[in-house]
Amino acid sequence: MIERIQTVAVIGAGYMGGGIAQSLASAGFAVTIADVSAEASRAQLERLLTESQQFEDQGLFAQGSTETVRTNLRAADTIEEAVAGVDFVEEAVTEIVAVKHEVLRRVSAAARGDAIIGSNTSTIPVRVLESAVEHPERFLTVHWSNPAPFIPGVELVAGEQTDRALIPVVKEMLARAGRSSALVADVPGFVLNRLQYVLLKEAMSIVEEGIATPEDVDTIVSSTFGFRLAFFGPFAIADMAGLDVYANGFRTLGEEFGPRLATPKMLEDAVKAGRHGTKNGAGLTGNFAPEQVEALVAYRSEAYSRLAQLVRELGPSPIH
Template sequence: MIDRTAVVGSGYMGGGIAQVLALAGREVALADVSAEVATASRERVIREAGAYASRGLWPADAQERVAEHVTAAPSMEAAVAEARFVEEAVPEILSVKHDVLGRISAAAPADAIIGSNTSTIRIADLATAVAAPERFLGVHFSNPAPFVPGVEVIPHAGTDESLVPAVIDLLAASGKVGVRVADVTGFVLNRLQYALFTEAARLVEEGVASAEEVDLIARTTFGFRLPFFGPFAIADIAGLDVYEFCYGSLSAAYPDRFQPPHSLTERTARGEKGVKSGRGYLSTPPEQQPELVAYRDEAYAALSALLERLGPPPVQY
């Protein structure tokens, strides 16, 4: 079991990652550019844990557990000296990350796993700064780290394969869902997120809808489904033949922006239309459709009730 960890970079993301690991009972050495910054960050994450607990978002003893397990290290080298797992969470600047990763890999035990919280930089481009790069991989938490469950786990071509399940197990013990993805710029999360933002911005620029209207439509239509079903499950439920038809309309109007994916047209050509045919991107059989519909209806009703209780988000347009 990975019991001793370190987080280098104690800002908002690094601090949240430290809280997550501490609540899972791991010892966490927190480091930054100076001992003073690390100490101030430790005090902040302890206060935040208490605030989360007082709001019922975390266990009642969260503040005590974070205080017990998180220590402020006098230096990066001291933080990683006995760590089994180190998470680098410094700013998204290649030169900065190279410098920090070089220092971490020089000071950490030879068998320590080193992860980077980079959100877009290819792991192979960071690995060049790491001594023994086979122990290095991407471990990309989402903002806010204490509450978003998914974490991208990104090995580069030279990563020791045994590290991937070890990191996913550590994440699972911390209440997170580790998902292995390939080492490409932007990985999965940000390629999807920025593709959506690009089209949303175009809609506003073209005068189709205001920013407020686009946000409202996204939240109350397809975005409403996303906590429960990913894009492939949604397509299979709707019907891949329906998607193909809609792509025809979109590609006729916007040929430079919308073309049906080859994987879609290949499936429909084989008669694979999703749930109604028993095969699409997934393999949900038609006889499971009543169970799927029942789950969907209960999930959407529960989310509606939650949103009704919370009210609209406090953002200003």
């Protein structure tokens, strides 16, 4: 098993794959891209270099980043050429099982026997894709978010056959690229899109029921609880708000909407056990000493204030 990733191939160099390749190349990895043809690969390479320069000129990439990308990024004529000899391969083709299977077969046949193979799928379980991979113990999902150069989190999904020894190797690669990562179970949608799709579904139900317009829903999400999500996840937010408060709120929602929004057992059990969150020093995310709560409140205030200032400086989105 590879102990440290140095060389990478990204198969599928469109918006997502190209952004992944660009991110890894700017972090110092030697990266090769391949797309549907040699011409397409070369065109994507030129696009990524042009885009890197634009980001650098805008101050979004550090000075000298484009030259680093230019040094570390190249285009191959074929998938087989791209993956030959590299430590890690990231498949980033369209979200269609048959297409991914075809690409993964070619990748695993041409890559080194010990090369780690990842898929950037956003919803398809590892168990569905691994049948196309020779030695599936070296295969996992490495799911970046859009746009890859700027979103820091990466979702890792290990299948039943995935060798757990490769997880820290992939995590270390991502850390060197300035990314945080989280390992989740192999279910459709994983965690990111399960949460994201549920939010979108509920938002659409609200609009269909005539409760609010799409524009007003977006305003509420981005300027209220979505504002907090830049810094805290839902468990931390619930701890700060008060778990007893959430339990009371769920009772109201459950009475109106039934089992779909009934109080979660995890929340009921926590409140019954006297865990009300930061206000009494015991919550879903742990126990909190008074000085920790004081530091948390100070951090939260500064974080929200700075984000509000940034939003004012940037102004509204061009489409709103």
